[in-house]
Amino acid sequence: MMQVHVTINGESVSRDVDDRTLLVEFIRKDLGLTGTHVGCDTSQCGACTVHLDGVAVKSCSVLAAQASGGDVVTIEGLAPSPDALGPVQEAFVACHGLQCGFCTPGMIMAVDHYLTVDGRLDDASICHGLEGNICRCTGYVNIIEAVKHAAAARQGGPHA
């Protein structure tokens, strides 16, 4: 057992966990934040993507211990307030960028980070940015639209 301390969605928490605990298990089971999903065991699908110290990571491939001392943001912490959605979340709704919604939180966390650090908006660049996330429902077309839509919104409005 070891103690893990993180800031999660702005809140400081400490928990004693088994050494083997993955960050995604810590988030889902110890902290009860079930918006982060597990879709594979091989860090291929991206459903578990969260932000750790401002970087999008697959939380199934990070030990909770490795994240200790870090700043974690999950899908539950992305919205600016409890009754509003962030621009990427809004864009996924507006562009029908989801169907079953299971891959969506990880997809949104990946896109949010992509727009922060890279943000090129040609299709090839966006597809490269989404390479680590699998969706089985929507066929990606509307997700790519959502990336462009969110980029415009982040710059000050959907038509900017």
Next chain:
Amino acid sequence: MPKLIGQPMPRAEDARLVAGKGQYTDDVSLPGQVYAAFLRSSRPHAVIRGMDLEAARSAPGVIAVLTGQDYLDGGHQGMDHVPNPADAIAHEQRAFNDSLTGHVFNQRHIPLPIDKVRHVGEAVVMVVAETQREARDAAELVDVDYDPLPAVVDADKGMLPDAPQLWDNLPSNLCFQVQIGNPEDIARIFAGAHHVVRREFRNSRIVNCQMEPRSALGSYDPESGYLLISGSQGVTRQQLCIADALKVPRTQVRVISPDVGGGFGPRSMVNPEQLAVLWASKRVGRPIKWTSDRNEAFLSDYQGRDQVARAAMALSADGRILAVDHELIGNVGAHTVSYVPLSNGSRVMTTVYHVPAAAAKLSAVMTNSAPTGPYRGAGRPESTHVMERMLDIAARELGIDRVEIRRRNLIQPGQMPYRSPMGLNYDSGAFAANMERALTVSEWDAAEARRAAARARGRWLGIGVANYVESPVGAPKERIELTVEPDGRVDLVAGTQTTGQGHATTFAQVLADKLGVPFEAISLRTGDSAFVSVGGGTHSDRSMRLVGTLIVQAVSSLVDLGKPVAATLLDTTEGQVSFIDGEYVDATSQRKVGLADVARRIAESGLPDAEGAAADTHRFRVVAEFNGRIPAHPTGAAVCELEVDPDTGEVELTRYTSIDDVGTPINPLIVEGQVHGGLAQGIGQALYEGFQVDPESGQVLSGSYMDYGVARAGALPPLRIELTEDPTSGNPLGVKGGGESGITPATAAIFNALADALREVTTDELPMPATAASIWEAIHQGDRV
């Protein structure tokens, strides 16, 4: 009030899902829950000589280590999946009856096998422990003494007389063999034909890959019975199957499917683990949760496709089809879970073409592989692929243009309604116009110029067209309950289950229009057998077709039910009252009362004609139920254009056109999303996916996303999608269905384009999936000659 049917509204359910507030099964927990893990078979086929469970039983945290014998000793029986579905035409009959083998095999499926293991990944022993990790660790300690048997994973080989035999009571591995049509008549036509095309097509095995891994949370309470929380495509079927297996009344089984992370077919049937957590929960006295990891999913989820078609087409000198004759061999896998793909595939075999005579011989074969079930399209994409490839081959061999041979054979508007030789009745569908539109939108005529330009860049361009029609069938039973509450809220209960199709939005669009109430006032409830008593679930394009039809009926009944109450409130007679835009209006005074007013009056005073004081007489509520078939045939055409890099075999889809007639699109945004998603799965099957098993050892080689290719964002070509409408008269909304529209022609269009690109180097059928390696092989085989 503006009409909502036909509006591309964003979905009502999305705000919750994008905020991470979805509730998928693994997100749900019950007090005191413990965890299950399964030891799975490492062998494709072996006798279980014995098991050493002691190490696992004494491992930390372990509560129980259970076997199939424990299950049977509890007085339970195997699951009856009802693999033989209702006939596409006569819903009261099974699809397959007069098998040449004398019977249609239906083996009950015990959740953990007793005597033998029959596929790699089959659950053998169940371990229950305090934590998931302890359960998984302990499962590793179980030692099973296997006596290996020869295995067969290929359906063709499974039919051979000396093939390893899976079930003692099925000596041939043949679940059934059915001859449709008259083979002698067909043979005569073939003998007199100008030209005959014969080819074999192998449709690859697909892993469902729904993003939410399967998960099940089971609990038992002596008073209320069993509770299963688990994703499915409809709770009623799950409830009935589980109650039958556990030998309890259905009222003792409650199934809840909360948010479901993708369906695509295989979630329709009950899986062993869902049953096991219930049985074990009663045994250990605590709720049990099991969640599959992705490796387990690749080994044990019900899989799709895996069909061999040996097809023959007889033609006249001018390219008119005289007859087709198919031998379809379906790989059932190790348990009889579903015969739907063979049933659907044979029915729709002649697709949109006028085929004067057709015959099919169908064989369902058991093999040492995971069971197969319906996977998106379930037989229609397979048959479309065969028909469209045969036409391209016939065109080439006869020296007729690929488009022209289709024009000569498409069923023409003057032939409608058209009865196909396999017994389907097409009531609508502008087959020829759809293809012409696809050719125009895709700029087919300018493809030769693009081909030359590509060649100058060192790339080989190919273009292919495919026409399709579907045969929506599915469970022929549905029910809705429609209630107006005194506060004006409208509650709709349906037996369908969204797995991403947005039912809460589209059903509300229909109901808002028909009842004249605000969209926001409507809430849909599904996915709980506590209030869903009847319903067929979501598959086969059935949800809007059936629920939409029932909404129209229920609205009419509801309006009639409220009319005498409204007359009382308006102080007039029933004959004076009409219902306009959600309000009852008195023709004389023009006074109005709303649905909520009527609901309040009914809540207070009861229905005027009702007898007794039953609770329902105080509710403004109607039920609509349907048993039978609502036929409809979504149709369309696709054109795929691609470029092959001859140096590497890499394929790039460069443009893709999809013309889809789904009847009335209730929400075009959602329908187009379905086309996108279906296409992504079709591209996946054509180019990347394909479950790989070592034919010698029977070992699975595709055990994770690292070695099984699914389409990622870069795989999608620039799309041109158009919805055309030729609404069916078969239901009041004119709905045909959109869930299978993208996928049905996809592999056919892609393979036709690939064959076109490679026409100078090979006329062989490419394997499916057509990976870069296999295309490179096809290109460079000539180098070695």
